[in-house]
Amino acid sequence: MPLKQSEAIVLRSYPMREADLLVTFFTRAEGKIRGIARSAKKSKKRFGGALEPLTFVRVYWEEREGKDFDLTRIDSCDVLESPLTDTVDYHRAVALGYVAEMLDQLLPDREANDAIFRLSHAVLQHMRAGAIWMAVTYFDLWIVRLTGLLPELHACIECGAPLDGNKAYYHALADGLMCAEHKRLASSEMTMESRLIAAEMFRSPVEAFAGTQWPRQRGVDLRKFLTQRIERQLEKKLVTATMLEKLD
Amino acid sequence: MTKFAEPMARLIDELKKLPGIGSKSAQRLAFHILRSSDEDADLLAGAIHEVKASLHLCSICNNITDVDPCVYCSNESRNQRLICVVEEPTNINSVEKTRSYNGVYHVLHGAISPLHGVGPEHLRISALTKRVENGDVDELILATNPTVEGEATAHYLTKLLKRTGVKVTRIATGIPAGSDIEYADEVTMSKAIEGRREL
Ligand SMILES: [Zn+2]
Ligand SMILES: [Zn+2]
Numbered sequence: 090m091p092l093k094q095s096e097a098i099v100l101r102s103y104p105m106r107e108a109d110l111l112v113t114f115f116t117r118a119e120g121k122i123r124g125i126a127r128s129a130k131k132s133k134k135r136f137g138g139a140l141e142p143l144t145f146v147r148v149y150w151e152e153r154e155g156k157d158f159d160l161t162r163i164d165s166c167d168v169l170e171s172p173l174t175d176t177v178d179y180h181r182a183v184a185l186g187y188v189a190e191m192l193d194q195l196l197p198d199r200e201a202n203d204a205i206f207r208l209s210h211a212v213l214q215h216m217r218a219g220a221i222w223m224a225v226t227y228f229d230l231w232i233v234r235l236t237g238l239l240p241e242l243h244a245c246i247e248c249g250a251p252l253d254g255n256k257a258y259y260h261a262l263a264d265g266l267m268c269a270e271h272k273r274l275a276s277s278e279m280t281m282e283s284r285l286i287a288a289e290m291f292r293s294p295v296e297a298f299a300g301t302q303w304p305r306q307r308g309v310d311l312r313k314f315l316t317q318r319i320e321r322q323l324e325k326k327l328v329t330a331t332m333l334e335k336l337d
Numbered sequence: 338m339t340k341f342a343e344p345m346a347r348l349i350d351e352l353k354k355l356p357g358i359g360s361k362s363a364q365r366l367a368f369h370i371l372r373s374s375d376e377d378a379d380l381l382a383g384a385i386h387e388v389k390a391s392l393h394l395c396s397i398c399n400n401i402t403d404v405d406p407c408v409y410c411s412n413e414s415r416n417q418r419l420i421c422v423v424e425e426p427t428n429i430n431s432v433e434k435t436r437s438y439n440g441v442y443h444v445l446h447g448a449i450s451p452l453h454g455v456g457p458e459h460l461r462i463s464a465l466t467k468r469v470e471n472g473d474v475d476e477l478i479l480a481t482n483p484t485v486e487g488e489a490t491a492h493y494l495t496k497l498l499k500r501t502g503v504k505v506t507r508i509a510t511g512i513p514a515g516s517d518i519e520y521a522d523e524v525t526m527s528k529a530i531e532g533r534r535e536l
Binding site: 101104106107137138139141142143168171172173174176177178179181182183185186187189190218328329331332335 | 357449450452456483484486488489492493496522525527528
């Protein structure tokens with residue numbers, strides 16, 4: 090069978106048998122695929138650092154027939170951009186892991202999604218050591234929107250009252266924002282500032298926010314709200330979301 | 338599904354827990370053990386038992402050892418003030434093979450790995466911090482892997498320990514000896530240029 094190729098983002102790799110790696114790629118052409126990279130564990134020469142999570146690569150693979158048809162054979166991988174080119178501190182490692190886990194969990198197999206691919210690629214360039222929160226916030230917002238999980242942010246989900254200029258609240262078990270009257274017990278407030286950040290981020294590319302000071306606290310409520318949406322959809326907690334929350 | 342006698346099923350279940358061993362391999366190994374002599378089976382069982390009973394972690398460096406402190410930590414001809422920090426006990430062998438390192442070690446037993454939920458709090462760092470804070474160390478060589486996980490770990494340790502004033506160095510990454518520059522990928526090449534030295 091002829092080799093297929095695509096730009097791709099490496100999501101995860103698991104050791105398989107003695108020397109092989111089972112690798113999940115988010116390819117631009119065909120969405121999420123899984124493949125076996127033979128001898129990748131033993132001989133680093135063959136794939137080098139190309140199979141590190143969040144490496145942007147050009148991957149060449151071969152489809153297989155028979156019962157393992159959904160498991161491709163990875164032929165080779167050229168590094169286009171590596172996360173190792175820039176400093177990797179603990180914060181950045183967690184943020185990168187978060188993007189990988191989100192994509193791995195949210196993307197269906199074999200379904201191309203160019204918008205999510207472009208989002209992921211753009212956001213990864215802005216996750217820098219010591220400065221991850223802008224990119225994480227941007228990724229959270231857009232991934233929720235592009236997977237169709239974003240609720241209306243301008244009106245109360247219970248009564249439809251406009252929230253702009255008024256207090257708004259969120260709750261892990263509610264599907265959107267609520268007004269002061271309809272908020273549930275133990276709801277948290279979503280600040281006006283964070284709602285403005287969301288509106289701004291939906292209007293501009295991620296580059297527009299590069300270089301802005303972005304302390305962890307900025308948009309923390311918005312990120313929490315968005316993560317809750319995703320975790321509710323997945324019906325499970327994301328390992329890296331918990332780690333992200335614990336960062337100082 | 339084939340039904341095995343209870344002791345056989347139990348052995349297969351235990352073997353399946355080993356890394357890289359699936360159901361088929363576990364059955365094959367179990368039948369091999371069954372067919373082997375009583376003596377060989379006893380030797381295998383004894384070796385497994387012995388390894389757990391007699392090996393533990395060195396109280397100074399966390400290396401796996403049968404004596405405490407381990408052979409490196411108790412060797413007075415080695416520089417006890419120079420510590421090479423590695424992820425796994427097996428990494429010590431790689432450094433020892435060079436025969437050019439005369440310091441001692443610290444084993445972290447892992448690296449920061451967000452996708453596996455492993456943060457700094459899960460690594461064995463406290464004994465290292467104590468050695469540094471006691472003023473027992475001149476230099477730390479961070480020899481974690483040049484991967485995202487290894488780099489994040491090295492970065493974390495640097496931030497944690499540099500404020501004590503100890504000298505912290507990172508092993509170089511670059512072109513493998515005896516290879517051809519033409520075949521080096523961009524990351525390796527840029528790291529090699531970054532880590533160049535004056536001659
Ligand atoms: Zn309302
Ligand atoms: Zn020791």
